[in-house]
Amino acid sequence: MAHPHGKYANFEGLRERAVALRREGxxxxxxxxxxxxxNNDVLNRLLQGExxxxxxxxxxxxxxxxxxxxxLRLQGRTYDQIQVELGCSKSSISLWVRxxxxxxxxxxxxxxxxxAKKGWEAKLRIRDEERxxxxxxxxxxxxxxxxxxxxxxxxxxxxxxxxxxxPYSRRERVTFINSDPDMVTVFLAWLKLLQxxxxxxxxxxxxxxTADVPAAEAFWADLIGLGTAELMKTTLKKHRPGTNRxxxxxxxxxxxxxxxxQGADLYRRIExxxxxxxxxxxxxxxxxRT
Numbered sequence: 665m666a667h668p669h670g671k672y673a674n675f676e677g678l679r680e681r682a683v684a685l686r687r688e689g690x691x692x693x694x695x696x697x698x699x700x701x702x703n704n705d706v707l708n709r710l711l712q713g714e715x716x717x718x719x720x721x722x723x724x725x726x727x728x729x730x731x732x733x734x735x736l737r738l739q740g741r742t743y744d745q746i747q748v749e750l751g752c753s754k755s756s757i758s759l760w761v762r763x764x765x766x767x768x769x770x771x772x773x774x775x776x777x778x779x780a781k782k783g784w785e786a787k788l789r790i791r792d793e794e795r796x797x798x799x800x801x802x803x804x805x806x807x808x809x810x811x812x813x814x815x816x817x818x819x820x821x822x823x824x825x826x827x828x829x830x831p832y833s834r835r836e837r838v839t840f841i842n843s844d845p846d847m848v849t850v851f852l853a854w855l856k857l858l859q860x861x862x863x864x865x866x867x868x869x870x871x872x873x874t875a876d877v878p879a880a881e882a883f884w885a886d887l888i889g890l891g892t893a894e895l896m897k898t899t900l901k902k903h904r905p906g907t908n909r910x911x912x913x914x915x916x917x918x919x920x921x922x923x924x925x926q927g928a929d930l931y932r933r934i935e936x937x938x939x940x941x942x943x944x945x946x947x948x949x950x951x952x953r954t
Contacts, residue, residue: 871918
């Protein structure tokens, strides 16, 4: 469109046409192309105060979320529950529903705590049942124990828990100390397999002086089938002030020390057996580990 007295001389006439086009539902691009007005500032001035048609408005993506959040809030949902359902932030939820009344508390704090405790106890019970099933399945996998298997287990057990000779302190003696009754039972079964005579064995309790010493002596003596008088002198560990001991309950019985008298030759054999196991386990031929 030509404008002889300047490109946009007939401003009011252009405005009338622009407004008319706008009210017909035209977009800014369509009005620009129709009137050949390519200056955005001029185009905006021509349409100043004239609202755009509804179809040109961009929808607000959060409108539906906001409406849904308000609906859920009116149903009594908490911010956390609304957030889980809608996947939006708590700050947005707060902004959308802050004018709505807070939902009434459906349970007292005591009731809520009781329900939570009941749920936790149920979860612990399920965990314990799973733990017991796993342990039982593992127990069944062991089955019968051959002499060779017990022999190898005993060697590893001693090398892990027994006294060992050091280059700087050569003491070739068999001494085993442990607080686990089952560990002691397996170790004694291993010594029996090696045909160590009962009269070669010496037993002594090692325990903190603040514990129930007579009860501990009776427990260990009963485990190994001896009278308390047949035990060697109990070693009492002094309690150091300021230490925070955990083993102070009724089940604390200290440790049992088992000595094999005249056991230097047995110690040397144990040392050889252990390094034999190490060599077989690290051999390149896997048949050595069957």
